[in-house]
Amino acid sequence: MTTTRPVISIIIPVYNGERTISATINSVLAQTFTDFEIIVINDGSRDRTVEAVASITDPRIQLYSYPNARQATSRNRGIRHAQGDFFAFLDADDLWTADKLADQLAALQAYPEAGLAYSWTDYIDEGDRFVQAGRHQTINGDARAALLANNFIENGSNPLVRRSAIEATGEFEASLPPAEDWDYWLRLADHYPFAAVPKPQILYRLSSTSSSANLALQANQCQRVLNRAFERLPAEFQALRGRSTANLYKYLAWKALGSPPSRASSWAAIHYIIQYARYEPETIRELKFILVMLLKSGRQLLWPAQPAG
Numbered sequence: 599m600t601t602t603r604p605v606i607s608i609i610i611p612v613y614n615g616e617r618t619i620s621a622t623i624n625s626v627l628a629q630t631f632t633d634f635e636i637i638v639i640n641d642g643s644r645d646r647t648v649e650a651v652a653s654i655t656d657p658r659i660q661l662y663s664y665p666n667a668r669q670a671t672s673r674n675r676g677i678r679h680a681q682g683d684f685f686a687f688l689d690a691d692d693l694w695t696a697d698k699l700a701d702q703l704a705a706l707q708a709y710p711e712a713g714l715a716y717s718w719t720d721y722i723d724e725g726d727r728f729v730q731a732g733r734h735q736t737i738n739g740d741a742r743a744a745l746l747a748n749n750f751i752e753n754g755s756n757p758l759v760r761r762s763a764i765e766a767t768g769e770f771e772a773s774l775p776p777a778e779d780w781d782y783w784l785r786l787a788d789h790y791p792f793a794a795v796p797k798p799q800i801l802y803r804l805s806s807t808s809s810s811a812n813l814a815l816q817a818n819q820c821q822r823v824l825n826r827a828f829e830r831l832p833a834e835f836q837a838l839r840g841r842s843t844a845n846l847y848k849y850l851a852w853k854a855l856g857s858p859p860s861r862a863s864s865w866a867a868i869h870y871i872i873q874y875a876r877y878e879p880e881t882i883r884e885l886k887f888i889l890v891m892l893l894k895s896g897r898q899l900l901w902p903a904q905p906a907g
Contacts, residue, residue: 642666713790
């Protein structure tokens with residue numbers, strides 16, 4: 599008896615995701631393109647994640663359980679199980695619109711040289727309500743310069759990638775969380791053009807437990823990603839290093855200010871604003887942005903919000 603390989607392999611790492619994993623998987627099962635397999639990598643969950651996955655009856659779902667090793671390793675484990683000609687990754691609390699796979703596959707079929715297709719991202723809260731739009735940036739072709747400036751793909755739940763590009767690029771770097779996604783897209787961009795689907799198809803879930811506590815780690819890991827990229831890239835890209843670093847600190851400042859107001863988040867924002875001004879090659883043109891950010895940080899520092907009684 600022969601079996602037909604699926605066109606797309608969807609890899610879902612999950613750790614303690616009992617509250618969201620069913621909705622995530624159901625957003626895959628609702629896709630208009632249906633020739634896929636779903637590979638769920640249970641990363642040592644201690645809740646009822648396994649029971650939640652097992653309760654969904656569909657022969658395309660495969661569940662593998664491993665000791666906890668974090669997301670990059672879980673994706674690499676999923677890649678080793680995957681049989682498809684194209685790979686998609688999906689975090690266990692994010693959602694896709696129903697046309698995501700169909701549109702991204704069509705984009706890659708229309709652009710045979712492209713190794714990766716991506717869509718726009720919108721952000722939702724824990725109740726699936728729209729919070730804000732993502733970057734909504736459209737890049738077709740050589741994505742290296744744009745991707746150095748900002749991770750316009752935004753998250754690991756976004757791209758559809760050719761198997762051949764995955765095999766040529768290798769595995770996710772497990773030592774870079776939470777920046778391993780950006781590192782991987784940059785490595786792919788070294789050798790493959792990108793194809794864009796200019797519509798929001800990834801719904802990235804923001805958690806109310808997010809805080810500025812991990813911003814220092816994120817700053818360090820993102821800087822490592824940039825250093826790794828610039829070490830690989832030819833001379834014509836080196837002039838982008840200052841602007842890339844400035845944009846990183848600009849993003850971190852906004853993220854600190856988007857955290858629940860506190861003295862810690864305010865001091866973090868001030869630190870990142872100063873670093874941004876240090877690396878921004880055209881600081882004078884950005885003074886308005888810097889002043890607004892400093893004023894907002896100072897207001898939070900002097901008058902932090904009181905916890906709800």
